[in-house]
Amino acid sequence: MESRNLQSAAHIGNLSLPIHESPAMPVITTIQDLKEIYARRVPQMFYDYCESGSWTEQTFRENITDFEKLRLRQKVAVDMSNRTTATQMVGQDVAMPVALAPVGLTGMQSADGEIKAAKAAEAFGVPYCLSTMSICSIEDVAENTEKPFWLQLYTLLDDDFTDRLIQRAKDAKCSALVITLDLQILGQRHKDLKNGLSAPPKFTVKTMANLATKWAWGLEMLGTKRRFFGNIVGHAPGVSDPSSLGAWTAEQFDPTLDWTKVKKLIAKWDGKVILKGILDVEDAKMAANVGADAIVVSNHGGRQLDGALSSIRMLPSIVDAVGDKIEVWVDGGIRTGQDILKARALGAKGTMIGRAYVYGLGAQGQAGVTRALEVLHKELDMTMALCGRRDINDVDRDILYIPEDFEGRWVGN
Numbered sequence: 329m330e331s332r333n334l335q336s337a338a339h340i341g342n343l344s345l346p347i348h349e350s351p352a353m354p355v356i357t358t359i360q361d362l363k364e365i366y367a368r369r370v371p372q373m374f375y376d377y378c379e380s381g382s383w384t385e386q387t388f389r390e391n392i393t394d395f396e397k398l399r400l401r402q403k404v405a406v407d408m409s410n411r412t413t414a415t416q417m418v419g420q421d422v423a424m425p426v427a428l429a430p431v432g433l434t435g436m437q438s439a440d441g442e443i444k445a446a447k448a449a450e451a452f453g454v455p456y457c458l459s460t461m462s463i464c465s466i467e468d469v470a471e472n473t474e475k476p477f478w479l480q481l482y483t484l485l486d487d488d489f490t491d492r493l494i495q496r497a498k499d500a501k502c503s504a505l506v507i508t509l510d511l512q513i514l515g516q517r518h519k520d521l522k523n524g525l526s527a528p529p530k531f532t533v534k535t536m537a538n539l540a541t542k543w544a545w546g547l548e549m550l551g552t553k554r555r556f557f558g559n560i561v562g563h564a565p566g567v568s569d570p571s572s573l574g575a576w577t578a579e580q581f582d583p584t585l586d587w588t589k590v591k592k593l594i595a596k597w598d599g600k601v602i603l604k605g606i607l608d609v610e611d612a613k614m615a616a617n618v619g620a621d622a623i624v625v626s627n628h629g630g631r632q633l634d635g636a637l638s639s640i641r642m643l644p645s646i647v648d649a650v651g652d653k654i655e656v657w658v659d660g661g662i663r664t665g666q667d668i669l670k671a672r673a674l675g676a677k678g679t680m681i682g683r684a685y686v687y688g689l690g691a692q693g694q695a696g697v698t699r700a701l702e703v704l705h706k707e708l709d710m711t712m713a714l715c716g717r718r719d720i721n722d723v724d725r726d727i728l729y730i731p732e733d734f735e736g737r738w739v740g741n
Contacts, residue, residue, distance in 0.1 A: 356699050359663045359684050365691035366437075370545055372538045373523035374436050378686050381630035382515035387638065388630025391661030394638040398670045399729040403716025413709055413720045417678040418504055418600045418621045418655060423453030424705055425672055425720060428697075429659055429680035430480030430506060430604075435463025435555070437690040439548035443472045445689055448697035450475050457506050457680070460493070461577075465558030466500045476503035480604070482511060483589065484580045489564050494596055496559075505597040506624075507590065510605030512583045515632040591618045602657070604680075605632075607642050609649045612656075622655035624680055629660055637736040640671060644735045647675030665707025669715070672723045 356362060367375055381388025413424040428449045434441040442464035449456035450473050457478040458469055469477060479497040484490050497505065524530035531539070539546065549555065560576070561567055567576045582589070594601050603615045604624040615623045625643050627636045639660035647656050658671045659680035671679050684704065688696030712720065715727040 356703065359687060359700060359703055362687040362691045362696060362700055362703075365696075366687045366689075369542065370437055370690040371535070371542050373520075373535055374433065375690075376519040376523055377433060378431075378437065378683055378690075380517055380519040381634060382517050382632060383634035385630060385634065387627055387634050387636050390638040391627070391630050391640070392663060393661075394641050394734075395661055395664075395667045395670060397731055397734060398640075398674075400666070400670075400711065400715055401727050401729060402714060406716045408713040408718060411709060411713055411718045413705065413712070415677075415720050417455065417657070418602065420455060420503065421453070422455065422678070424668070424708055425676070425678045426668060426701075426704065427455040427457060427478070427657075427678060427680050428685050429682040430457040430459035430462075430478075430508070431682045431686055432459045432461035433463060434459065434686065434689065435552075435558075436549075437686055438545075438693050439552040440464060440468075440554055441689050442469055444694035445685060445697050446473050446477055448685075448694050448701065449477075452698060452701045454701065455504075457504075458502075460559055461557055462559055463557065464554050466493075466496050466502070468554065468558055470500035476501050478502055478504040478506055478602075480506040480508060481593070482508055482580075483582045483585045483593070485582050486564065486580060490593075491596065492563065493559065496563075504600035504602060504621075505593075506602045506604050507593055508604045508628075509585070509590070510607070510626065510628050510632050512581055512585050514581065515628070515634070517631055587614050587618055590615075594619050604659075606646065607633075607636055607639070609645055612646045612650045612654075616650045616654040620654060622657055622678070623650075625656060625658040625676070626660055626680075629682060640667075640674070641734060641736040643671065643674050643676060644730075645737050651675050665704045665709070666711050668704060668708050669711050669723060670728065672720060673725050673728050675725075 415422060415425050417425065417427060428445055434445060438444060442458055442462045446456040446469050455478055457480050458466060459480050460482045466479060479502045524532050524535060561569065564576055601620045602622040602624060603620045605626050605628060606612050606615055606623045607625060607627050612623055625639050625646050627633060627639055639658050643658050650656065655677045656675060657678040657680060658676045659682065662668060662679055662681050663684055668679050685697050685700045688700030692699060712723060717723050717727065
């Protein structure tokens with residue numbers, strides 16, 4: 329696929345991103361198109377890891393369907409020239425208000441997946457966030473990219489490991505730390521348990537039979553040395569190989585996490601900090617008080633507390649409460665550029681996408697991530713224009729029809 333620098337292109341009026349296809353490639357016009365290829369190409373256990381939630385998956389589903397309840401206000405006879413989707417997220421210039429969210433095991437969706445995703449994001453002009461539970465290490469990504477990326481940090485019991493991980497991120501010139509707050513204990517994800525998805529994965533007869541049908545994926549994985557958690561194996565005490573990884577990870581998530589500990593982590597980093605996993609107004613206020621630069625309204629993609637409200641439904645009340653004190657972003661359920669526009673209209677300064685880019689990565693590698701970003705950008709740009717806006721920074725709630733019962737507000741006794 330022809331490479332292009334889309335960061336500067338995002339400033340050009342009437343931006344249209346043509347999607348070039350070879351005769352042998354299917355025409356990709358939506359994220360769903362990429363998802364269908366992804367489902368055929370990647371082993372079931374890794375597809376299910378991406379495409380699942382906890383318990384009944386109610387929150388996982390509603391993250392997507394609640395976007396559909398927001399309708400757009402069409403405007404005509406307005407100047408649609410010289411459009412731009414460019415803005416900033418925590419002071420960083422971005423081609424559109426999107427960052428690639430931290431996703432664990434990305435390097436099992438496609439060989440060297442974190443490197444491929446980071447390079448695609450860099451070329452497009454949006455931030456990339458590396459997960460603590462990545463296959464490629466911090467150093468791997470830094471060696472293969474030119475611009476700073478972000479590191480996501482889980483709050484762990486091993487303070488020494490955490491300190492070393494933070495220092496490794498500093499040495500790699502990471503420009504922001506994303507601290508995930510909603511994984512003190514691991515939500516029960518039935519598909520992962522049935523598939524034997526663990527650290528390291530447990531390969532059942534059924535899993536092995538499915539793997540045997542994914543020969544293209546398998547050939548790619550045979551061609552890389554990066555198949556295990558690069559940030560942990562060889563760095564955490566007692567974890568010298570994949571066989572010792574499971575016991576360590578099972579014991580490391582910190583159930584004692586409180587705001588005092590969050591504040592200490594922010595001080596250790598001494599740079600831009602984003603707190604991910606906020607789904608409550610009072611928690612948002614605490615996040616603003618401890619000195620974070622941004623928060624992500626998030627329910628971990630519906631993979632933690634099933635029955636929680638969708639991220640987009642909780643966004644307006646959190647923006648109303650703290651939007652003048654801290655940058656508010658949102659993730660969960662974003663599958664179209666229209667979803668990005670709706671989030672921006674409800675007050676989100678930025679969004680994070682996970683599954684949408686993983687579909688592209690699993691389907692077509694780095695080119696698939698680029699394709700996903702192109703699709704989202706084109707939808708965002710065209711919809712913004714048809715709603716009568718030329719600059720993403722001028723988008724507000726006036727472009728939406730919002731149901732009276734849409735906003736998530738807790739009513740106490």
